[in-house]
Amino acid sequence: MKKVGIADTTFARYDMGAAAIDELKKNASVKIERYTVPGIKDLPVASKKLIEEKECDIVMALGMPGPEDIDKQCAYEASLGIIAAQLLTSKHIIEVFVYEDEVETEKRLAWLADRRAREHAQNVIKLLFKPEELKREAGMGEREGFEDVGPLKP
Secondary structure: OOEEEEEEEOOOOOOHHHHHHHHHHHHOOOEEEEEEEOOHHHHHHHHHHHHHOOOOOEEEEEEOOOOOHHHHHHHHHHHHHHHHHHHHHOOOEEEEEOOOOOOOOHHHHHHHHHHHHHHHHHHHHHHHHOHHHHHHHOOOOOOOOOOOOOOOOO
């Protein structure tokens, strides 16, 4: 049985880990290992530990950077760490970040966090079990969270 790691943070204002786990459980037969850390810059090592110590086949790294410049800098640094962890482990770590200033209201922010976590959980299922679906979706302008924009027409 495939094992999916969920790395999330206490800094996030929405429990995206729970949303991702719910979506995975509804749509696939996988084991889930969750590791919650304080902040977004802790996600790279949490993801790497899930792969190396808990033997996860893939990890979702979920975080919610705040609206300030320093928050965006921390998110950038976390992204670089996540990329490094992927290269060191040769495993996918799906970065699922929702920036607090992506939308205008808290209600919309909660909606976006839930939807993006769930749509990326679907991508995890495709990576693990249905890679041919991802090939069919190549170049289609799909977006996680917001509405898809569609492909460009020649």
